[in-house]
Amino acid sequence: MIEERISRLKEAMKREGIDVYYLNTSDYHMSEYVPSYFRTICYFSGFSGSLATLLVSLEEACIFVDGRYHVQADRECLEHGIKVMKLGTKDTPDPIGYLKEHFKGKVIGLDGRRTSMKFAKALVREGFRIRSVDIYSELIEDRPPLENAPIYELEEKYTGLSRKKKIAMISYCLGERVHVVNNLESIAYLLNLRSSDIVHTPVFLSYLAILEGEVYLFADVNRFDGELLDRLYDDGVIIRPYESFYDFLKLIRNRQILIDENKVNYETYLALKGRGNRIYNMRSIIEDMKAIKNPIEQKNLRLAHIYDGVAVLRFLMWLEDVDKSTVSEFDAAKKIDELRLTYKAEDLSFGSIVAYNENAAQMHYYPAKDRAVMLDNKGILLFDTGGQYKEGTSDITRTVALGEVSEEIRMYYTLVLKSLFNLCSVKFMEGMSGSQLDILARKDLWERGVDYRCGTGHGVGYMLSVHESPPNIRYGHTEAGTELAAFKPGMVCSDEPGVYFEGKYGIRLENMILCRKDECNEYGQFLSFETLTMAPFDRRLIDLNYLDEKTIASVNEYHKTVYETLLPYLNEEEAAFLRKACEKL
């Protein structure tokens, strides 16, 4: 069946004069997670994972997947005659490398709406000829429709700023310049609108263009109720059909246009270029504004983290009581999800990760029902979970003992805990970036020759995506370079060092921290962090031999704050449990 689908794709390629067709897992908006409408790679390859690239030439079809999908791709694709390219293994090229090797100067077909401007331009620079054409959609049978749940307003008591004010501020910054946005989070933020097009991320499919003080929103008008349409109209938002976006762009001429080549698709670029337009690549000013949470958002966020802390506390209590040998990782995930959703959360902020012992060493482990293992009264359990609240988005990781644990685990737990506090306790000079702070969270692990192969912290949205940037705390370099963006008061970020020992265990601890102004003196403005997350660390896993006085004081102070902050929201039994969990070290 898959073979036949690929044959039909090849026929279409021949018809269009295409040598290789490029299919990926992106949507039209370069989103991290995508609506089900965009799960098209599965149709042509059988691959059901979330990230892959499929290259189909007249000779062969290759699927490129990263480490977490090597086994799965073999299982799902080999039988259909698709070659599996395992990224990260020796001598395996990435898609561009493969194309350079086999198709130098040839015609590459792709859907320009699903390819970033940056990637497509890189292909052009390498000498490929690109044809942006959708030849696959007409071949797909029974494709799920685009989402069309109602779009609703997030009230000003949550957003802290009216849509009108946000638009005025952005328009002031833009002046005469045009700004075109594909990114769904930026649009939802600017317009104080939400929906549910992407699982756990309350955005809606749309494009946006700001032009001469007018805001054009390209979205399905049937998704708004009449009152909301009136309010949008009053605020100067003009709604146009989602499909009419590219035709609209083709009317813009002789303008300076700001777009972010990392977050805008190639089709957008093609529709804008020429006609006297000058295109400037820069991070969207909406994104910069969104990253800095305003005072109302900050106040709400503190409340969201109290709600979240209560749910996490109840999960810890359940975990303490339950007969561990009767529950699986999947059951535990279901439990914490239920505790969040029946308390205050609108939704989860991502699929809960609950990982026992060696499973926690896999950074992208997800406890699918069919592979989740049973727990036991020993070892450690990592859970990385979060909720969407109208008061903000949470993301928290705790690792807890289910019974006996080794001295080694306690040592590493303690070092990870120290690393977390090394970062969040820092007082630093305004202007510094995540790239400059990262070492604080790693140095104690590096001293022992251990590292974690991921960033230390990512920005978090407000009732939006659980991953946003800036900020971005990491020592390596990313394409977008957000790790070099300066921290600003009001930015929210995760602080999540860890250790991952393959086949043995994984430990990660994660708090969310809010950047705030600290002392200002003759040396300049200092910044520091306030911790938002309100949940105890597992005292049983702390080995005081590896903790200095300063960190001990920090842990005690944090636990005191957690206890005092959550107390008014707890019943007696919960309060007693938390009191014990927060006892002084």
Next chain:
Amino acid sequence: MIEERISRLKEAMKREGIDVYYLNTSDYHMSEYVPSYFRTICYFSGFSGSLATLLVSLEEACIFVDGRYHVQADRECLEHGIKVMKLGTKDTPDPIGYLKEHFKGKVIGLDGRRTSMKFAKALVREGFRIRSVDIYSELIEDRPPLENAPIYELEEKYTGLSRKKKIAMISYCLGERVHVVNNLESIAYLLNLRSSDIVHTPVFLSYLAILEGEVYLFADVNRFDGELLDRLYDDGVIIRPYESFYDFLKLIRNRQILIDENKVNYETYLALKGRGNRIYNMRSIIEDMKAIKNPIEQKNLRLAHIYDGVAVLRFLMWLEDVDKSTVSEFDAAKKIDELRLTYKAEDLSFGSIVAYNENAAQMHYYPAKDRAVMLDNKGILLFDTGGQYKEGTSDITRTVALGEVSEEIRMYYTLVLKSLFNLCSVKFMEGMSGSQLDILARKDLWERGVDYRCGTGHGVGYMLSVHESPPNIRYGHTEAGTELAAFKPGMVCSDEPGVYFEGKYGIRLENMILCRKDECNEYGQFLSFETLTMAPFDRRLIDLNYLDEKTIASVNEYHKTVYETLLPYLNEEEAAFLRKACEKL
């Protein structure tokens, strides 16, 4: 007299159609310190400091000086009717700002040999018309001649690599491309040649071009002896007159040319541009090679620092014994200079800074004979000194108690000491830069709201300039961006945190550290530092209340190494003194 000189300059300006003439303190090579031939700003302004810009228009003459010269410029220049522009004070523009304000679109005259390509291009971008013409030299009477001391060879037992090999390596990297160099340190390094054209920096005036595997050295041929000329000839070095450099450049056509716009003068750029040449701006590969000390250089450097440590130890002993009330900062500087020069040093590596109490709070304080203060049996003395040895260049700062000191001083001394060890004890991931390590040396001071307004560490040459880059450890951004360059094994750097309280006191501690490979495992290659400097810290100034166990262990270990390493070079009395100074905390 000065007024008359300025008048004659204005006449020349009128003749040449120049609206403003730009004079600075640079030489033709963008050197940090310059030969006396280039002290021309004093002739036209009376200003005798080391760094200033003089702008002469037909209406007025302004001199721009930074904080350390505000008072001096007032004293030396005001009487000649020259306006003093105090950089760093409110509403004072920098030279470009001043020019933009008053001379938009006008003709600026300057000596293109004494202006960096980067600066001149910035002026052009701002819309100024530039005339590169030397109208001042013919006006100067009794100008000192260019230096012409003999140029000598630094033997391979010191340099670790022959000139021939260095040239072959650079030529291999260049391939077909042309490389043009103005920087004196790079030329001296590549050719294993030294002289004494700049005080304390053993370089010689010259330019260099590498073209089709041939090395052209533009320097005064009379400064080489016959044997050295033969050896240079054998190694493929073609010597041309110093003055013929620009005419030579004008013959280059249709080539790719690599130059560093920060270290090449504007005249060089003018002579190269056009004629089908393509000019690429990048840090010189000679500079990158020079920054990584080879194994022989590293071995020698360890010895140089033993020699230097012995001299410093003798100074500490002298300081202990002498009646402090009978010596001035100047006398103390003379003493340590003499101890270095009569032991093993060829020269000092910079003018010794010896600063008592509040004088040490001035970062650029220099104990000139006429302003040096007398010491006393109390307070603290900072000395920042270094030597040039054939085995390498040293740079060390110690702050010592001369008697009673306050609790506050002991606290800050201890925090600075901790900061120094926080940096030099780090084990970090290959690929990281000075910008990412800097926070280690500052975080304990920042915690108390204190910072130092300078970098934490600079690269150091080998029998060359005491300041070179990369590496560069600082959290702020520099124009050349060397703080973003990755540390490489073999790089040598200073580690010099401090505190500076104006009108009260200053504390700085400085060791030189050598970057080396550490563990390599599944996470990658780790790097760490070896400390080169061999001199004790003042135990009397350490307050254990502010030191953690780890730092105490580091200090003890360092003192043990210092004692054991210097011992074979000491007499009994010296050994006894050092033993006591290095006792366990």
